[in-house]
Amino acid sequence: MRRTGFLYDERFMLHKTGPGHPEAPERLTAILRGLEEADLLSKLIPVPATAAEMKWVEKVHSPEYIHRFEEACLLDLGELDSADNQICPQTYETALLAVGGILNAVDTLMEGKIDNAFCAVRPPGHHAEMKEALGFCFFNNVAIAARYLQIRWNVGRVGIVDFDVHHGNGTQHIFEEDPNVFYYSIHEHPSFAYPGTGREFEKGSGPGLGTTLNSTILPGQGDEEYRRKIMRDLIPAFDEFMPEVILVSAGFDAHAADDMSDIKLSTEGYSWMVKRIFRMAVQYADGRLISVLEGGYSLDLLPELIRNHVRILLDL
């Protein structure tokens, strides 16, 4: 068994997105219920959520954008940059808490007090650009964590695996030119899914050419294609890059029963993928892995998928 940290805070539910919005607080209720029912909560090491220091958020987002976001919440404008990104007066603080909690998880991991962690946060992050909220995302949680690992903990090579069914345009753009952060994403082919980036020819630029990699899955495909592309693309890439820490953008919307995409990954397919990533962390990073919740909108599915996810991290 491994020591797995668990970031969760009731205040992550204060970010309200309004009726009918898929990125709803109930997602976290479902996740928590799933872990409780399987008696897994007692096996996890709690990580506290505290508001992130601004200097870390500014490593990724422009001060102008951060200010605009804060003001939109204070003025209760209802949305930021588009109707997808519903906000309420508490959204800004909630987003800061999520980032701060993830940085606490990074500290706990780097101090050797845990082996890995799962962060059940809202709002999600991987679509957020340096200066723009997109696709339900405001602060790019994983990107800020990667910068924090580089600067605060002097980590030379950070590997990001993003298996949300949508491409993490924000994360890719932020590290496009950085040869020390490898961004790998597997997602529905961009001609059929939001946001339309993450084509297989996108491989980074400048000094970062070769440390961005995208695997695209056609509508209707599932386990077999995921297996084939992860073995063909991700495994050899990380074999060569040898990340010292792995960050996971964990989206559960590629499941066949999640109607946010046309992808048909099964529950077992998810487990296989997470086990494979876990194995890479053990192989190169002494097990160091932090998984951060992105998408996944089926309240019926989340309990089981998260339960399996956490069991794999615990190495039960």
Next chain:
Amino acid sequence: MFIDKSMTRDVVNVRPETGILAAQTLMAQKRIRHLPVVDENGILVGIVTDRDIRSAMPSTVLSEAEKATEERRLAVMQVKDIMTANPVTVSPTQTLEDALLMIHKLKVGAFPVVDAQGKVEGIISVRDLMRAFVNVLGLEEPGALLGIVVENKLGQMKKIVDAISELGVPFGSILVSRVWEEGKRAVFPYLLTSNISKVKNHLRERGFTLLDPMEWYLDQLPKR
């Protein structure tokens, strides 16, 4: 959509007396494939392409002696020896549609854009049209495509636009497949939202038929 809004203005021209080796170097440096040829007054007299130059190059299977002769010949060859004289041109007030149809019909890669006196003002190439097309499709804006099949009759498009607008979802672009099955058309709205399941459910509730993404096509090749 006039050509002068989309053409490349910063045109690299050559003179008829320019050596073809110099022209070749220029194309490689500027990464272009067409050079308008102009006289001393900037009036167009021809066009030379990378293909014209390649055809003038000696064969790779020549003997050493033959190669030396060929190289001497190339060294003195000028653009006017291989250029297409009086090429097809367009005017700045012709349209992008004109250029698109002409490129399609004449199978050429670029047209010099000239004024009434024949002076070169720009060049419009497949590359410029591609850029315009990427822009029109909204491909660089975050969004997602949907495929909807409707009866080929008046008012269908309005129903789609109304249904999507009710949800407050902005459009990036709309494509319509001209040829679908008998009496049907396929409509592809590109929507600037990540909340695509909401749109799909709403359209289904309104009685629209959504197409399986693996069945999407805009332009089907003629059946044999």
